[in-house]
Structures are given as structure tokens and as C-alpha cells.
Amino acid sequence: MPSRAALATGVIVVAALFVGSTINAALPDPNSVFAAPFEHPAAIGEPVTLRDGIVTVTGLESGREILRFNEVAVTEAVFLVVQLTYEPTEETQVLPLTVLRVEATDGRQYGGQAPISTGCGPTPPGLPIACRAPFELPPDALPGARLLIPAGASTTQMDDVAVIDLGIDEARADALGAATGRVTIPDDTVYVGR
């Protein structure tokens, strides 16, 4: 029969282990903190200076169809087309639109290879271009959605990521989601007049 003191010691040790492991589980893992991207929050119209370029989201369009190079893609959901300008600051570069993500408030992400070819660049430093990035998504992902633009090859790398609040409230989401038209994406690079 263990003594009272031994029982108390056992309970205290178990309780301490429990408290310790709870704190440990609640704290972020040092590796994920170390490898987390550097987020730069911004709104539509605000330029964001990333590691090697400047991006500005300038507007939104939506539709059921997108067109580029005589190719048309049709969706049962909706195409959200983000208008943005891009300007490298160090060297001639492309902004690969396939690495951009639209993130819904519940964490769902949309992006990747679009059903038609898209592109943004290359352009030399100091010569901004206007691009259109299409995202095929269900209308319920629109309210409160954010756009993630990484400086590197993905939005999860330890690198700069612009986090743009697209400013879509319920009314705007309804309007964007109800659009039935076709959005034309220019074939050629559009240089922004300076």
C-alpha cells in the first residue's frame, strides 16, 4: 500500500506532465514558425513591395467564361478574375500566376493551373505590366476571400507573401457570383503607361 505522500507525488507528477504536454501542444512548433512566410497584408489598390517586385491588385471581374488566345473555358461555378499590376525591382522576371491562391474564409484555397493559358510577364525592372489572374471557385468562397501572392514558388515557403483583402462583402459576393458573362484576358503583355 503506497503512502499518502507517494500517492500525492504521483498525482503531482502526472498533473505536471499533463500541464506540460498541453502547453507544448498549444505552442506553435518552432520549425513551422521558423519556416512561416512573411505576410504583407494589404487592400485593393495598395502596392505591396515583396522581396523582388511590387504587386498591386487593382480590381475584380467575374463571369462564367474566360477567353484568351481564342480559347474559351466555361465553368458551372464562377471565374473570379483578379486585375493586378506587377513590376520587378531587381531583374527581368515573370509573375507565375499559377502560384497565386485565393483563400476563402474557411481556409479553402483556389488556384493553380487555369483551364486556359495565362501569363504575367516577363517584364524588366521599372516597367510595370497589367495582368489578369483567373480563379475558378464556387460562389460561396467569395465573401471575405483573400488573395495570396508569393515572391517565391509557393505561398507556404519562407518568403514574402502579399495577403490582399479583396474587400468582398455579401452584396459584392452576390453580384460577382451572379455574373454570367465572358471575361477576356488580353493575349499580349499590357504595359502600364508611365
Added chain:
Amino acid sequence: MTTPTAAPDTTWWRRNRLWLLLLLPLLLLALAASSFRLVTLYRPWSWSGRVVAHGPTGTLSEDFMASDGQTYHRDVTVTVDSVQPVRSLGEDAATPGAQLWRVDLTLAAPVDQIVEGCEILLVDAAGRSYRAGRAGKVAADPTNRFWSINDEIACVPEDAPGPTGGLFQIEPSPLERPPSWPVTVGVVTPDGVEPVGVIVRWQMPAYLELATPA
């Protein structure tokens, strides 16, 4: 109560002098041991090997892996013949607000070396670089509906490229490449940019940086 002796040969510093001396090399060893990422990842996979020519002529000697997975060597001598602003070059011009530069180079390399697939860039005084390709270019003739442009540039003669990397093996040249040949490319910079150097590069990490001729 004992009084510590004040003799200099029994101070803490003196008693531990061997370890104190070893501290510096041990710290250096620890630093070297943690440089794995720098040496095996960062340096080979970035343009870390700057070769400055200190003039308009220079030679890049590098070992590189070709498409067949084998390591080869090349020694390419590049001469910047001229860098001059032009209104158009071939069917290309610069977009409004930008300047097109005609860059004339002469390349020389042994005929059995692989020289295809280079990039040519102009550098300004602030270190920004502008790559030859389609960036910033528009049709010189706006009515030309068939204008299109590739982002790749040719740095070897089209009919005599020398050995080229195929999918699994090196293809011989259909015609023997001359010992030296001219390369002309167009580069677009924003208005007001003055190029001070030319970069010619093939594979990371080494690249050749030349001065523009006076």
C-alpha cells in the same frame, strides 16, 4: 581560512589556457559544420559565381551538367563589341516609356564544347539587370498582326550550333561551328537607364560580367 594565492601561474585564465586557445578553432569548426545548406544548396542554385572581366572581353570557364547527366567543361570568351540605343531591331521595338538597346557580342569557344542556351543581360549602375528576350518589346510596325516573339535567344549559329544537349545524349553539330561568331540581341530597359555592364551566363552558379565598351 585560506587566502587564495595571487601567483599569476594559477589564475583561472592560465589554468584553462589550452581550452581557451582551442575555443576559436572549435567555433570555426562548428560554423563550418553548419554551412551544409550554404555549400550544397544555396551557392550552387543561385548566381553566386560572379566572374568580373574588368573590360569588354572576358572568359568564362566552368564545369556544368548537360541534359545527359554528364559533366562537361566549357571555356567561352565573350567580347562586347557595342551596346547602343536603337529605335527598332528586326521586327521588335520597345514599348512606350522604354528604350531598346542593340547588344553586339562576339563569342569564341572550342568547337567540341556545348555553348547553346545562354542568357544575356544588361546591368545598370544600381545592379538591376535587364534580360534579352521578349520583356518590354512590342511590334516595331503596329499594323503587323503576325508579330510574335520568343523569349529564348540564340547564342550559337543556327546552322552550326556545335554539340547540343538532346534528351539523353549529346547530338553532334550538323556543321562544324566556327571558332568565333557574332551574337546580336535586343534588350529593353525603362527610359533613363544607362547600361554599365553586360552579363552572359549559362548555368548556375557562374556568370561572366563584362564592361560596356567606352
